Amino acid sequence: QRVTQIADHVDVVVHKIDADNVSLVKLKEHAEETATEQARMQDLIDDLDRHRGTMQERFSKCEAQVALCQTKSDQTGELESKIDSIRLEISERIAWSLDRIKDVQEDCDKLQRAISWDLERVASGKVREKKDLAVARITKPRGAVMRRSDQTDDGEDVEPEYTKRPASVGEVALGKRPDLDVVGGQGFQRATVGIGSVVSHEMSISKMRTGQRRKPKRSTRWEIHQSVLQGIIRAFSMDEESNIGVAAEKANCYELKESVWDASLLLGYSKLGLVSNALLLLGFMINILLQSTFCYLVLYLPHIGDSYTSDGIEDFRRWYRNTS
Incomplete structure (x- = not known):
């Protein structure tokens, strides 16, 4: 019985020793795993150190780029302010130019009326010399000092420049012709002419004849x-x-135009030659054919049956919607 107890006790001790061996093996494995984890952690720490240096370099580069962008934004703001000022100046210059163009157009219209009045006088035979033209009197250089050429044949002086005359309806003062150089902020004198101004100019000349010099009769x-x-x-x-x-x-x-109808007036002229007359006749006949075809089409349009009915108009609208 005693031996049996000792044997059981030995078995228990052996089981404990086996359990301790297993625990020791597990402890060794855990130690090895812990060492491996520590090595990994060390590697991670080394990698973090390397990445820290790289991130610091990138961060410094980013700071430099941010400073550069800030400088560029400041320059962009200055450029935008300059562009706004230039746009404002351009708009003012355009408005001023449009006003000036409008004034010049009005002056040209008035000068055109004076030219038409001169042409009417030329056609009626009332103009004998250049100085009889109203446009010549308007556009000639005017000065306070009278020239010999400004005197008439009867010894009468023409009105000097800037002579003050009473303004009436349809009359404007005659001054310098406007300078067409576009300069910002400069004013210019408007040169306006009209039929009333030309008539008043002649009337003023006739009124000035009261103080003229008298010549002995011939x-x-x-x-x-x-x-x-x-x-x-x-x-x-x-x-x-x-x-x-x-x-x-x-x-x-009447001045001839560059058209087939005017060119046909020279048809049959011997000095043009046979080829030129043949081409002229061919062009004349083709023009007659085209004009006749156009007249026929115009006359034929009202006789088209279904073009102007409600169905035809609806078909045309449907075709227009599909094609547009």
Whole structure:
């Protein structure tokens, strides 16, 4: 019995020893795992240190980029302010230019009316010299000092520049022609002309004749000789600009246009040659054919049956909706 107890006790001790061995093996494995985890943690710490240096470099680069962007934003703000000021100046310049263009257009319209009045006088034969034209009197350089050429044949002085005349309805003062150079902020004098201003100009000249110099009377034969001599001098000294005869001829004549109808007037002219006459005849016949075809189409349109009915109009609207 005693031996049995000892054997049981030995078995218990052996089981404890086996259990302790198993626990020791587990402890060793746990120690190895702990060592492995520590090695991994150390590797992670080393990696974090390396990444910290890289992140610091990137952060410094980002700070430099932020500073550069801030500088660029400041420059952009300055540029935007400059652009706004330039846009404002451009808008003001455009408005000023539009006002000036409007004034110049009005002046051109008034000058055109004066030119038409001169053409009417030329066509009626009331103009004999260049100085009789209202446009010539308006556009000539005017000064306070009278020139010899501004005096009439009877010794009458023409009105000097900037002579104050009472303004009436349809009359404006004659001044300098406007300078067309666009300069910001500069004013310019408006040169406006009209029929009333031209008439008032002549009336003012006729009123100034009260204080003119008196010449001794000459005989009728002397006056005839002087008029003939002055006519010959004008005929030889007449330039292209003051050639009233050419102006009257242009005003009373029709100028040929670059069209087939006007060119057909020369059909059959022998000096043009056979080929030119053949081409001219061909173009004339083709033009007649085209005009006749167009007239036929225009006359045929009202006779189309279904084009102007309600069904035709509805079909046209449906086609227009599908194609647009």
